[in-house]
Amino acid sequence: MVPSSFEDDRLSAFLSDRPKFKLYAAAQHLNNLRSIEARHVSLVAPKARIQAEIQIDSFLEQILGAVQSLFVQINEKLDLGIPIEQLDFGRVQSALSAKTKKIDLLSDLDRARQYGNWYWQLIELRDYSMRPSLIAKLVVVGPDDPAMIFFKKDPRDPDNSPPMELEVIPYFEQCLSSMERLIERIRNSDPMLV
Secondary structure, three states, X not given: OOOOHHHHHHHHHHHHOHHHHHHHHHXXXXXXXXXXXXXXXXXXXXXXXXXXXXXXXXXXXXHHHHHHHHHHHHHHHOOOOOOHHHOOHHHHHHHHHHHHOOHHHHHHHHHHOOOOOHHHHHHHHHHHOOOOOOEEEXXXXXXXXXXXXXXXXXXXXXHHOOOOOOEHHHHHHHHHHHHHHHHHHHHHOOHHHO
């Protein structure tokens, strides 16, 4: 069956909305993690570990890439003139202030990226992922209690690592939901971004 022009248009629109596409891709990696856990009982099971680490790394890249894609849209739609390879929070915020006076556009993101907050932790996890494994097993004693899988503390400085009490999958679910709401709020705050 050949896709209709309407379907082609919808697909093209979806693929051109890169923040939404990146969030969709992050959700797919999260679903893959759930499947791995369901098949192997644990993300750290020997047969699951490599695939779990691949999905974790990919989730982090996609969810953080959603913000980078949003920066590209803001830059283009608000005509900020920042070269794409130089897009980051500071430059976008500075250009917003100088060229549009829309200093509050990224205020929610600014709060989320402060030390210890969820977006800051995502960046830290992505940076930690350049080192040995991100995940560790906490064994709970009891016949009905499965092992719980948490993120490891930063091996560079475990005493000053952010707390990682959340299990991998529930934490990612929470972050994905927070990121979807954050991007929607930013986009809805300026008609040019909708």
